[in-house]
Amino acid sequence: MSLNHCRLTGLLLASAAFITMTASFAMADDAYMTSAKDYIAKVTASAPPWSGPTTGPKDVGHKLVVYVATDERNGGVKGVSDGAAEAAKVMGWTYRTLDGQGSVSGRATAMSQAIALKPDGIILGSVDAAEQAPLIEQAVQQGVKIVAWHSGPKPGKLDNSPIFTNITTDPLDVAKASALYAVVDSGGKANVVLFTDSIYSIATAKTNAEAAVLKGCAGCSILAIEDTPLGDVSNRMPQLTTSLLSKFGTKWTYSIGVNDLYYDFIAPSLQAAGIAGDGYPRNISAGDGSKSAFERIRDKQYQIGTVADPLTLQGWQSIDEMNRAFAGQPPSGFVNPVHLFTAANIDDDGGKNGLFEPANGYRDAYKKIWGK
Numbered sequence: 001m002s003l004n005h006c007r008l009t010g011l012l013l014a015s016a017a018f019i020t021m022t023a024s025f026a027m028a029d030d031a032y033m034t035s036a037k038d039y040i041a042k043v044t045a046s047a048p049p050w051s052g053p054t055t056g057p058k059d060v061g062h063k064l065v066v067y068v069a070t071d072e073r074n075g076g077v078k079g080v081s082d083g084a085a086e087a088a089k090v091m092g093w094t095y096r097t098l099d100g101q102g103s104v105s106g107r108a109t110a111m112s113q114a115i116a117l118k119p120d121g122i123i124l125g126s127v128d129a130a131e132q133a134p135l136i137e138q139a140v141q142q143g144v145k146i147v148a149w150h151s152g153p154k155p156g157k158l159d160n161s162p163i164f165t166n167i168t169t170d171p172l173d174v175a176k177a178s179a180l181y182a183v184v185d186s187g188g189k190a191n192v193v194l195f196t197d198s199i200y201s202i203a204t205a206k207t208n209a210e211a212a213v214l215k216g217c218a219g220c221s222i223l224a225i226e227d228t229p230l231g232d233v234s235n236r237m238p239q240l241t242t243s244l245l246s247k248f249g250t251k252w253t254y255s256i257g258v259n260d261l262y263y264d265f266i267a268p269s270l271q272a273a274g275i276a277g278d279g280y281p282r283n284i285s286a287g288d289g290s291k292s293a294f295e296r297i298r299d300k301q302y303q304i305g306t307v308a309d310p311l312t313l314q315g316w317q318s319i320d321e322m323n324r325a326f327a328g329q330p331p332s333g334f335v336n337p338v339h340l341f342t343a344a345n346i347d348d349d350g351g352k353n354g355l356f357e358p359a360n361g362y363r364d365a366y367k368k369i370w371g372k
Contacts, residue, residue, distance in 0.1 A: 032183075032216060032217060032218070033183070033184070033187075033188055036180045036183050036217075039176070039180050040177070040181055040184050040340065043177045043307075043339060043340045044339075044341075044344065044345050046345075046348055047310075047337070047339055047349045047358035047359070047360060048337060048360070049360050050360040050361055050362055050365050051334075051360075052332065052365060053320070053332040053334055053365070054365060054368075054369070055369065056320065056324055056329065056332065056370075057323055057324060057326075057327035057329055057369075058370060058371040059091050059092070059370045059371060059372065060323060060326045060327050062092060062093060062094070063091075063093045063094070063119075063120040063121060063322075063326060064093070064094045064096070064117065064118075064119040064120050065084075065088055065094070065095050065096075065119060065120060065121045065122070065123060065319070065322060066095075066097070066098060066117055066121075066122050066123070067081050067084055067085075067095070067096070067097045067122075067123045067125055068097075068100060068107070068110045068111055068114050068122060068124055068127055069081060069097060069099050069100055069110070069125040069126070069127075070100045070102065070107055070125055070126040070127050070128075071099070071100060071102035071126075071230065071231055072097070072099045072101075073102065073261075074126065074230065074259070074261055074290075075260065075261070075288065075290025075292065075293070076126070076150070076260075076289065076309060076311060077125040077126050077149075077150075077288075079288070079289075079290070079309075079311030079312060080125055080149050080309075080311050080312075080314050080315045080318065081097055081125055081315065082311075082312065082315060083311055083312035083313065083314060083315020083316050083318075084123055084316070084318045084319055085097075085315070086312070086316070087315060087316040087318075087319035087320070087366065088319055090370070090372050091319060091323070091370065091372070093319075096117070096119075098110040098113050098114055100127060101231075102229075102230065102231025103231055104131060107127050107131070107132060108132065108135060110127075111127070111132055111135040111136070111139070112135060114139070115139050115142065115144070118142075119144060120145065120326065121144060121145040121146065121147065121322045121325065121326070122139055122144055122146050122147075123146075123147050123148070123149065123318050123322065124136075124147070124148040124149065124151045124163070125149055125150075126149060126150040126151065127148070127151055128152070128199065128200050128201060128202075129151045129152045129158050129161045129163055129201070130152075130161075130201060131199065133161070136162065136163065137162060140162040145164055145322060145325040146162065146163050146164055147164050147165060147318050147321045147322045147325065148163045148164075148166040148167065149166070149167045149168065149314060150166075150168050150200075150287075150288075151163065151166050151202070152166045152168075152202060153171060153201045153204070154166070154168075154170070154171065154172075154205070155167065155168050155169075155170055155335045156331065156333065156335075157331070164322075164325045164331060165331035165332075167314050167317050167318055167321065168202065168309070168314075168335075169287075169307075169309050169335065169336050169337070169338050169339075170335055171202050171205045171206045171209070171287075172205065172206075172209045173338040174206060174286045174287055174338055175205070175206040175208075175209035175213070175286050176209060176213055176338075177307045177338050177340045178206075178210060178256050178284050178285065178286035178305065178307050178340070179192075179209070179210040179213035179214050179256060179286075180213060181284055181304075181340060181342070182214070182220075182254040182256060182284055183213070183214070183217045183220060185254075185282065185304065186253060186254060188217055188219040188220065189219045189220065189253075190214070190217070190221075190253055190254045191220070191221050191248075191251050191252060191253045191254065192214055192220065192221070192222050192223060192254045192255065192256055193222075193223050193224050193225075193226060193244055193248075193252055193254075193255045193256075194207050194210055194211065194222060194224070194225045194255075194256050194257075195226050195228055195255060195256070195257035195262045196225060196226070196228070196257075196258050197227065197228060197229050197230045197258060197259075199229060199230075200230075200258075203230075203258040203259075206258045206286045206287070207225065210256050211225070223244075223248050223251065223252055224244065224247075224248075226244075228240060228262070230261050230262075233261050233262055233264070233265050234264075234265050237262060237265035237266055237269075238265060238266075238268055238269045241266050241269035241270060242269045242272075242273075245269070245273050250280065252281045253280045253282065254281055254282050254283075254284065255281050255282070255283045255284065256284050256285070257283070257284075257285050257286065258285075258286050258287060259285060259286075259287055259288060260285040260287070260288060260289065260290040260292065260293035260303070260306055261290070263283050263285065263296065263302060263303045264290075264292055266283065266302055267302045270302055277299070277300055277301035277302050278300040278301075282304045283302055283303045283304065284303070284304060284305040284306070285303065285305070285306040285307065287307055287308070287309060288306075288308065288309045288311065289306050289307070289308020289309055289311065289341065289355065289356045290306075291354035291355065293306045293308075294306070294308075294341065294346060294351055294354045297341060297342065297343055297346050298343065298346045298347075298351075300343060304342060304343065305340055305341060306340070307338060307339070307340050307341075308339060308340075308341050308351075308355075308356035309336070309356065310336055310339075310355075310356045310357065310358055310362075311355060311356065312355060312357060313357075313358065313362050314336070316366050317332075317334060317366075319366075320332065320366050320369065320370075323370065336358075339356060339358075341356065
């Protein structure tokens, strides 16, 4: 066999191996995209019927409940507070709110003020359980029941915390939905900047899960992970957006933030760069579903999706869980299914009113439990 023949045979074998490998990768990528599309179809479908509790304790009588908000400028935090206030009124309870104003010291002050009121219960509105652990422990030692919303990286009981229960849509499912939407919308070619706030364990959990999903997409890449405090986005986002545009240019095609709040302040810099509202980068939020986010998605202005929490519903749930704590019963264990809003379904499930408001009769379900 001649040397040239050997070389030709080697090249043919190598070529065949390359084609086989490429076909294998293509099949794997096709399977990934098919799975991603199926998942997005599932989480954008209309919200299911009520799957929450149907039994529980009756109203235990008058109580004082204080809602400690991490930052009332955050639409998600405010939405849950409004829902809890509505439910507390049905109960006949006294309900007060205190604002942590977006800083660690502000949240500590608000917690101290709440404890000083000698309430029966405290609801944490996205106040991180680890950050405020000493004051949470102090409140519990004084007999105060504590229910949380978005205060930890998972729903239900939090590790090493006396909090009765943490209410949230599963953050890992929220992250999966937001990241897979970028994958599907881009045809498997998303170049993504992730916005997070490491002060909050729930934000870190979401961002890690988003990154894991994107790494499973062969044609996608993570350009940067920007750790930017939610309490200071109004000051930081304009300059940060300009810097990212300067660094990545048109390569930056998608953003995923752990909260809609990032996109409240991204538009001016994108507009200054000549980027249209429906242009790139396309922005997706892994929570919470604020009114401004719904408006942006509907108007196709610098946001294409939000994985919204049913804020009013979760406010009602916080009162129900508090009543269970007062009655000495266990938490309900209810976790609302994940739901992604896009321009295609923005007017469904209450979205036309600027909130995720599932038409599943949750108010009547809770009133029936409470005997109201």
